[in-house]
Amino acid sequence: MQTTSQHIVEVAIPLPLEGSFHYLVPQRLSAAAQAGKRVLVPFGRRKVTGYLLGDADAPGAGELKEVLEILDEEPLFTPSELEFYRWIAGYYLHPLGEVIKMALPAGINLVSRYRCEQSEDGTPVLKEYLAGGKSVRTERLYTAVPDCSARPRGKGLEILEYLLEVGECSGPELRERFGPCTAQLGRLVELGAARLSQREVYRDPFKAKEYGHDGPLPLNPAQAEALARVSAALAAGDFAPFLLHGVTGSGKTEVYLQSIAVALAAGRTALVLVPEIALTPQLVGRFKRRFDCGIAVLHSGLSDGERFDEWRRIRRGEASIVIGARSALFAPLERVGVIVVDEEHEGSYKQSEGVRYNARDLALVRGKLGKAVVLLGSATPLVTSYHAAQTGRLGYLSLPDRVRDLPMPETRMLDARNHKGDIFLPELVEAMGENLDAGGQTLLFLNRRGFATYLVCETCGHVLRCPNCAVTLTYHRIKGKHVCHYCDFTMLPPSTCPDCQSGAITLLGRGTERVEDQVQKLFPDARVSRMDRDSTRGKGGHARVLKELEEGMVDILIGTQMIAKGHDFPGVTLVGVLSADASLNLPDFRSAERTFQLVTQVMGRAGRGDKPGRVLVQTLAPEHYALTHAVAHDYLGFYREEIAFREEVGYPPFAHLAALTFSAVAAGQGESAADEAAALLRRIKREARLRVEVLGPVTAPLGKVRGRFRWQILLKGVERADLHRLLFHFRGGFSHPSTVRLTIDVDPVDML
Numbered sequence: 001m002q003t004t005s006q007h008i009v010e011v012a013i014p015l016p017l018e019g020s021f022h023y024l025v026p027q028r029l030s031a032a033a034q035a036g037k038r039v040l041v042p043f044g045r046r047k048v049t050g051y052l053l054g055d056a057d058a059p060g061a062g063e064l065k066e067v068l069e070i071l072d073e074e075p076l077f078t079p080s081e082l083e084f085y086r087w088i089a090g091y092y093l094h095p096l097g098e099v100i101k102m103a104l105p106a107g108i109n110l111v112s113r114y115r116c117e118q119s120e121d122g123t124p125v126l127k128e129y130l131a132g133g134k135s136v137r138t139e140r141l142y143t144a145v146p147d148c149s150a151r152p153r154g155k156g157l158e159i160l161e162y163l164l165e166v167g168e169c170s171g172p173e174l175r176e177r178f179g180p181c182t183a184q185l186g187r188l189v190e191l192g193a194a195r196l197s198q199r200e201v202y203r204d205p206f207k208a209k210e211y212g213h214d215g216p217l218p219l220n221p222a223q224a225e226a227l228a229r230v231s232a233a234l235a236a237g238d239f240a241p242f243l244l245h246g247v248t249g250s251g252k253t254e255v256y257l258q259s260i261a262v263a264l265a266a267g268r269t270a271l272v273l274v275p276e277i278a279l280t281p282q283l284v285g286r287f288k289r290r291f292d293c294g295i296a297v298l299h300s301g302l303s304d305g306e307r308f309d310e311w312r313r314i315r316r317g318e319a320s321i322v323i324g325a326r327s328a329l330f331a332p333l334e335r336v337g338v339i340v341v342d343e344e345h346e347g348s349y350k351q352s353e354g355v356r357y358n359a360r361d362l363a364l365v366r367g368k369l370g371k372a373v374v375l376l377g378s379a380t381p382l383v384t385s386y387h388a389a390q391t392g393r394l395g396y397l398s399l400p401d402r403v404r405d406l407p408m409p410e411t412r413m414l415d416a417r418n419h420k421g422d423i424f425l426p427e428l429v430e431a432m433g434e435n436l437d438a439g440g441q442t443l444l445f446l447n448r449r450g451f452a453t454y455l456v457c458e459t460c461g462h463v464l465r466c467p468n469c470a471v472t473l474t475y476h477r478i479k480g481k482h483v484c485h486y487c488d489f490t491m492l493p494p495s496t497c498p499d500c501q502s503g504a505i506t507l508l509g510r511g512t513e514r515v516e517d518q519v520q521k522l523f524p525d526a527r528v529s530r531m532d533r534d535s536t537r538g539k540g541g542h543a544r545v546l547k548e549l550e551e552g553m554v555d556i557l558i559g560t561q562m563i564a565k566g567h568d569f570p571g572v573t574l575v576g577v578l579s580a581d582a583s584l585n586l587p588d589f590r591s592a593e594r595t596f597q598l599v600t601q602v603m604g605r606a607g608r609g610d611k612p613g614r615v616l617v618q619t620l621a622p623e624h625y626a627l628t629h630a631v632a633h634d635y636l637g638f639y640r641e642e643i644a645f646r647e648e649v650g651y652p653p654f655a656h657l658a659a660l661t662f663s664a665v666a667a668g669q670g671e672s673a674a675d676e677a678a679a680l681l682r683r684i685k686r687e688a689r690l691r692v693e694v695l696g697p698v699t700a701p702l703g704k705v706r707g708r709f710r711w712q713i714l715l716k717g718v719e720r721a722d723l724h725r726l727l728f729h730f731r732g733g734f735s736h737p738s739t740v741r742l743t744i745d746v747d748p749v750d751m752l
Ligand code: ADP
Pocket: 217, 218, 219, 220, 223, 246, 247, 248, 249, 250, 251, 252, 253, 254, 255, 403, 404
């Protein structure tokens, strides 16, 4: 029997496996075996890197395998971060090891101290890892030794006097100042007149820009009220979540900045999340001008090494503000006082693969665990957020007016029904012509998303919808049928419109290329450009198109949602929305909400300069509430209709969703796994009396993706706890062949 004094630890392994594992720590590693470090452990016939979660007392320790090596000198995560990771793993039903791996910067793997290699007799040996160029980078630093009597001559003396004056200076800086001086520096060190040390340098992506400085602006009454409530919450020191609702230009960012100043003054830190596309040098500049403290910026353009550098700076407490996109949520910042989620309605906060977390939702969790103020800012809040504000789960802060009295653009809806699918209605063509003559720029927004094709009546605008789920039916070419991908309702294509009996019904879906052709034909002299994923591929493509527009090199720019976000185009005086219907008819219960957000955003692109702008929205659904309220700048009107719809049909916030996707190369395997899963789900639900609807399985709307067939089961639960119990039991009891891949998506955002 082993004695109880053995050191046993719990280890999470970043593999798709449930639970954590126990290992024995040999005496020689015992002191170093701290929670938060990586360990090398035997696993099956392999050796894998795991994360040490803490000490454990497990029975049967005699059978445990031993930890082979401790891979870090310092822990990578703190106990409170581990608590957060555990919460995520539980909520999203994802293995803890994979959650931890995702939360830590990828570059960390480049600096593990050891690498495991096979020795000649086949036993593993650890070699000191040579991390290559991407690891910690250092530079040489020279310091004068003040009371040294040795006096060099010539250039050496000049350098020494300079060092005495400035205290310390790096080699590159000295060379820049004095020219080649390696020999002199060596001599100074040899004489004992200067000391050489190493300093770590960080790769700074937004480097050495002079940002200048500016102070807080005097707030208007609405901003002052918002700040007062945030300050009170910070003083109380409890978790306090707020929705900050205000149109673009209403001064939300100023409220963020001043809230953060209050938190910093109280010795706390701040985390600012923005959608990737909004993470611009201008935004970062605004923070750098306002604050003297360290600011770390995390964006997707960083190399692994750069990201790791920023992470280390934050870990050491050298940054008090972290700005970044989705994954910055995991920044190792301590004492966080304020978490900002700007444009909280953005779908890009949801990670669509791996751990399918939503950074907007997790900001609230992190805020709660760390007793922070969370500010969710938006001009078009999610209806679930606004509902939460109405029911008191979020505090409501409103900035109703623009700070500078810019006029709202003049907006009109153009009814495209009875126009035989023309790309442009005559009014829009006329307006484009006028705008060209007047030297203004035009933005044509083509709301094309995904691949879903749907049936629409060109006479009355009627769209085929599922009678059970109220979502648009998607046409499946292979089957030749219209299918609901929530519940698998199927119907053959009708020959006439079910609503008005017109024979003019078409499958819709059109692309930016066709629009570009047409524009060029209509206006042969105009300089036309296109911005979508295809035309701006490659680094800088995106920025290039924007720059051309800004410099007046483009008269008409055609684009997808890319052009709707974040950018300011002062020269744009006309915005045409070509197919507001496309997002309206996505097979997704959020289609109305998405459309309202998009159209509102696009409208914000017109007339940001001195000239007032015009917006024309061309649509087959001119009476749809998402469009009428967007055009009227009426969020509340939209919210009331949308929340009534959600309640009636039972969608969030009145129900919680999870999507299970099964994919397999062999169609039969995926299908039978999905069928078995659905049967098991229904049995668990019945036996445990859980109030959850099990819909499907259905073939996923995108059918076959990357060579794999896909099936989906949608779960809909009124109580979140019921939904989670069902998922939890299901995961524990379901097994499937390894050729089938199962992903569980809790709170899915994109239902394609
Ligand atoms: P939002 O984040 O809601 O778009 P911003 O905070 O960026 O709004 O404010 C829009 C513009 O108004 C910015 O140029 C900002 O500097 C300015 N601004 C914001 N608040 C004030 C204020 N209280 N007084 C004067 N200018 C302000």
